Amino acid sequence: MPTDFDKRAYWHHRFSTETSFEWLLSSTEFIAILKPLLAILEPSSTRILHLGSGTSDLQNHLRQLDFLDVTNVDYEPLAVERGRQLEQQVFGDVKMKYAVADATKSLPLPNGSNAQSPHNDNKFDLVVDKSTADAVSCGGDEQVRRMAHCVRECLADHAVWVSMSYSASRFDIGELPFDVEVLAKVPTPKNNATDPDIFHWCYLLRPK
Numbered sequence: 743m744p745t746d747f748d749k750r751a752y753w754h755h756r757f758s759t760e761t762s763f764e765w766l767l768s769s770t771e772f773i774a775i776l777k778p779l780l781a782i783l784e785p786s787s788t789r790i791l792h793l794g795s796g797t798s799d800l801q802n803h804l805r806q807l808d809f810l811d812v813t814n815v816d817y818e819p820l821a822v823e824r825g826r827q828l829e830q831q832v833f834g835d836v837k838m839k840y841a842v843a844d845a846t847k848s849l850p851l852p853n854g855s856n857a858q859s860p861h862n863d864n865k866f867d868l869v870v871d872k873s874t875a876d877a878v879s880c881g882g883d884e885q886v887r888r889m890a891h892c893v894r895e896c897l898a899d900h901a902v903w904v905s906m907s908y909s910a911s912r913f914d915i916g917e918l919p920f921d922v923e924v925l926a927k928v929p930t931p932k933n934n935a936t937d938p939d940i941f942h943w944c945y946l947l948r949p950k
């Protein structure tokens with residue numbers, strides 16, 4: 743990835759014209775990977791954080807499954823605006839939450855506050871990101887570590903973070919407050935049968 747992918751100015755420029763784009767794989771494909779985790783959650787009481795939402799329509803797929811308490815966060819205000827528009831286009835209203843926040847600095851809690859809370863009852867039950875840790879990684883390992891600590895602060899102890907990445911070693915950086923495992927390894931399309939196998943990696947991060 744070009745190093746600019748960790749810079750807000752890059753995304754501002756990009757989202758000034760881009761209204762819809764999916765990184766790595768479609769939301770339908772990502773939801774299929776998430777399905778076993780979503781199946782054990784009660785939609786009406788589950789608080790989900792969608793990190794680095796960009797111009798993805800992932801939140802609409804979650805709403806279609808009756809998950810309405812979804813907080814969509816991006817550090818670029820234009821992305822947050824695009825997210826609202828995508829929900830409005832499909833459902834005719836906006837019921838999910840949208841917030842501007844830098845995932846390497848501080849993330850909102852489900853009730854919208856930024857205060858750190860020692861209680862699980864005001865934390866997320868699931869955090870998802872699709873290629874946001876990848877973008878953050880362009881700023882170096884320490885930025886990914888900061889992101890991981892911010893996610894940990896807003897994640898309930900019983901909850902997990904699911905991160906979709908192009909990298910086979912995205913979280914091989916040490917000092918993370920999570921145990922990391924591979925949830926799925928997704929083959930990417932080939933132009934020719936003889937092309938090498940290339941995968942996208944879906945990580946499951948459990949609080950230590």
Ligand SMILES: C[S@@+](CC[C@H](N)C(=O)[O-])C[C@H]1O[C@@H](n2cnc3c(N)ncnc32)[C@H](O)[C@@H]1O
Pocket residue numbers: 747748753763764765766793794795796797798815816817818821843844845846871872873874876877878
């Ligand atoms: C590669 S795009 C992925 C967008 C979307 N998740 C998708 O799958 O299409 C990375 C997104 O992360 C956002 N982003 C990058 N660094 C961020 C940070 N430190 N805090 C919050 N969002 C960030 C960018 O604005 C962009 O929307």
